[in-house]
Amino acid sequence: MLKLELDSGLVSRARTAAARITGSFDRLFDSHSSVTIERTVLRLMGIDGALEDGKPLPNVVVDALQNAGALSKGAAIWIANAMHHKGISAQQAADAVASGELDLSALPMAPMGSLYPILDELSAKMLKHIASQRKAREDFFSRFGPRRQPAIYVIVATGNIYEDVTQAKAAAREGADIIAVIRSTAQSLLDYVPYGATTVGFGGTYATQENFRIMRKALDEVSEELGRYISLTNYASGLCMPEIAAMGAIERLDLMLNDAMYGILFRDINPKRTLLDQYFARMINAYAGIEIQTGEDNYLTTSDAVEKAYTVTASQLLNESFALMSGVKPEKMGLGHAHEIDPEFENSFSYELAHAMLSRELFPAAPVKYMPPTKFASGNIFKTHLMDAMFNFIGQLTGQGVQLLGMMTEAIHTPHLVDRSLAIENAQYLFRAVKDLGQHIQLSPDSFITTRANLVLKQATEFLEKVAEEGLFHAMTAGEFAEIKRPENGGKGLDGVFERDPEYYNPFMDNMKKELGL
Secondary structure (H helix, E strand, O other), X not given: OOOOOOOHXXXXXXXXXXXXXXHOOHHHHHHEEEHHHHHHHHHHOOOOOXXXXXXXXXXXXXXXXXXXXOHHHOHHHHHHHHHHHHOOOHHHHHHHHHHOOOOHHHOOOOOHHHHHHHHHHHHXXXXXXXXXXXXXXXXXXXXXXXXXXXXXXXXXOOOOHHHHHXXXXXHHXXXXXXXXXXXXXXXXXXXXXXXXXXXXXXXXXXXXXXHHHHXXXXXXXXXXXHOOOOEEEEEOOHHHHHHHHHHHHHHOOOXXXXXXXXXXXXXXXXXXXXXXXXXXXXHHHHHHOOEEEOXXXXXXXXXXXXXXXXXXXXXXXXXXXXXXXXXXXXXXXXXXXXXXXXXXOOOHHHHHHHHHXXXXXXXOOOOOEEEXXXXXXXXXXXXXXXXXXXXXXXXXXXXXXXXXXXXXXOOOOOOOHHHHHHHHHHHHHHHHHOOOHHHOOOOOOOOHHHHHHHHHHHHHHHHHHHHHHHOHHHHHHOOOOOOOOOOOOOOEOHHHEEEOOOOOOOHHHHHHHHHHOO
């Protein structure tokens, strides 16, 4: 494969600085929780359903405990206590809270020795189910062969899950390997997960457990038809990050957009809330064998792709370090980057090649996710299609893991089925045409591409070392990431963060940590 000569000293310094930054959050992860984490625990305990007004039962229970000042022990303890005293299931306890028949915090607290076995039994049951879904995925790949590289990743986003199924199956038959169902606009700011199948959404389709189930079933059907496993992606981000990760684990999603800092920078969600939630969300994804994907491409929507290229590399290294803390293996880290330099910029292709090679070689085991040129896409569909071709050329030449295809009409309207078909045809042609080219060419140590990659690495290293000295929250407050200022105690969701009681217990986190060797 085409190779760079990277400065190994810089690589070591960069990873050391990233580990210093992420390691400083050990205390936060060990001493605090959030309402989202507690709702996730309830879902993993088997609690599901919603009130007539649509409020999910996990929200009902957690809100009741928070209002009673009792959440610091963790939602699991209170549900297990009710199960112990009343002889009922976790679902029945939640139903009783919803109907007003049960005040969890009014029950006398049973000895912890009586509650742990109840929780461990529930935990073992759900973790066994998630493990079976992980094995089912492995069995599909064993039968049909591994995913191609770069994998062809396309988006469906009609708002109607049933129409999404039609479009997803069509895309798979055209050659797509991964289907991403984009979430409805602003769902990341909802502090609850909608319930059931949905047919109305703006700019995407709501992420719900039933929608996950419907799409997974459809893609399993088309996988059998094609003899090729079609993977499914959604978004474990926003105010419900770990809840969506849990739903994906239960329904066998294969990839999840799950960035450590995206919600802070681009959705103004509180930094503490986001970092806590990503820690547990990624642990769930790690246990389920779900490939996480990060959102460094978003940095280049607010920053110049040449001047601020180092922020992408710095974020990749932080995402890698945070993921390791949650037990995610390198081969499941779809670290992100993007082809977003102004096409009028002289030698833009050489810059893009340098950046793509840097991402690929810094993370050799990772299925790196490469995003298409969208910032400079326009109504000139022929130029946009050509830009997408250049992007696909680099993707194959540098061995990217996942190639999210651009669509020639995306700057004009939501792409039609034929637009997606043309995008897949474009990628397939380039992937064939330059399939082995990287094995036949090499770079000189003093080439522009090698020099540029090492410059970006040097800038990223110095930036990370600066952030390690001043602290990540300080750097975010100063707007040093994506030129967006996010104070430590600002943003949405801080009121959902709380300090744990000494008797706090999260059986899923504890048991997953053991199995993941954390």
